[in-house]
Amino acid sequence: MxxxxxxxxxxxxxxxxxxxxxxxxxxxxxxxxxxxxxxxxxxxxxxxxxxxxxxxxxxxxxxxxxxxxxxxxxxxxxxxxxxxxxxxxxxxxxxxxxxxxxxxxxxxxxxxxxxxxxxxxxxxxxxxxxxxxxxxxxxxxxxxxxxxxxxxxxxxxxxxxxxxxxxVPDKDSAEENQQREKAAKKFGFDAYAVSTENPDPVAKAIGRLLDHVHLMDSRVSDLCKEVNRLGGDVCSNNLPELKVGEFVEDEKEAAKRRESKIASFDPEI
CATH class of the missing domain: 2.160.10.10 (Hexapeptide repeat proteins)
Structure with a gap:
């Protein structure tokens, strides 16, 4: 027992x-x-x-x-x-x-x-x-x-x-889902629920968006390599990391501004 x-x-x-x-x-x-x-x-x-x-x-x-x-x-x-x-x-x-x-x-x-x-x-x-x-x-x-x-x-x-x-059909392969997770981590994005195993349509849309970003990033990376091979100096800086907290703070500041405007409003004017 x-x-x-x-x-x-x-x-x-x-x-x-x-x-x-x-x-x-x-x-x-x-x-x-x-x-x-x-x-x-x-x-x-x-x-x-x-x-x-x-x-x-x-x-x-x-x-x-x-x-x-x-x-x-x-x-x-x-x-x-x-x-x-x-x-x-x-x-x-x-x-x-x-x-x-x-x-x-x-x-x-x-x-x-x-x-x-x-x-x-x-x-x-x-x-x-x-x-x-x-x-x-x-x-x-x-x-x-x-x-x-x-x-x-x-x-x-x-x-x-x-x-x-x-x-719900799941047409995406395990390899595609792994690529999405890698792309999410690279751009500082929370990789939770980006797999199509999650039937949420928003999660699926985010997954497709990550596919597009991953493809464009690969092409830009190849282009940068060719430019550098020809003597150029591009793409030397790392991508900035996306932090959800930054957007949350922005929302808080916007909310404070809205509250300040409401508090200063005089209905007798």
């Missing part, structure tokens, strides 16, 4: 950069508490102590904000981040290393007995507020975007977004 708890705590450090130490995780992560309560209630459910199992799961819901039916089957290193509002149905099956965020529902679409809830295979990630409904399967490594509603099977390593959920 203690080895499983230790394994759960270690899995948090792999998926939540805000986790600082084991003591903090042990006492301040309700998603983990809900999983531990579920393991006990699931054993009671399988031992046919169903009423006691439901009492325990209800208490866990009250304590953590996470509702997991005692009949649900959950694998190892399952992580519920933030947790509040998560609902997992009684016939749901969850594999290893699966991650759910707040507000996720693994629900049913029918009142008929039998398999009514989703199956999540290993390494699946479900974004905040997403609804995965019915006896469908999310393949290994599948991702569901925040606030999406998925009612059909999702192949392995695919990403579904929208209502109803649709698969």
């Amino acid at each position: 203690f080895s499983r708890i230790k394994e759960d705590i270690n899995s948090v450090f792999d998926r939540d950069p805000a986790a600082r130490n084991s003591f903090e995780v042990l006492f301040n992560y309700p998603g983990l508490h809900a999983i531990w309560f579920h393991r006990l209630s699931h054993k009671l459910w399988r031992a046919n102590w169903k009423l006691l199992a439901r009492f325990l799961s209800t208490f866990s819901r009250w304590l953590t904000g996470v509702e997991i039916h005692p009949g649900a089957t959950i694998g190892r290193r399952f992580f519920i981040d933030h947790g509040m509002g998560v609902v997992i149905g009684g016939t749901a099956e969850i594999g290893d290393d699966v991650t759910l965020y707040q507000g996720v529902t693994l629900g049913g679409t029918s009142w008929k007995a039998g398999k009514r809830h989703p199956t999540l295979e290993d390494n699946v990630v479900i974004g905040a507020g997403a609804q995965v409904l019915g006896p469908i399967t999310i393949g290994k490594g599948g991702k569901v975007g925040s606030n999406s509603v998925v009612v059909k099977d999702l192949p392995a390593n695919a990403t579904a977004v929208g209502i109803p959920g649709r698969i």
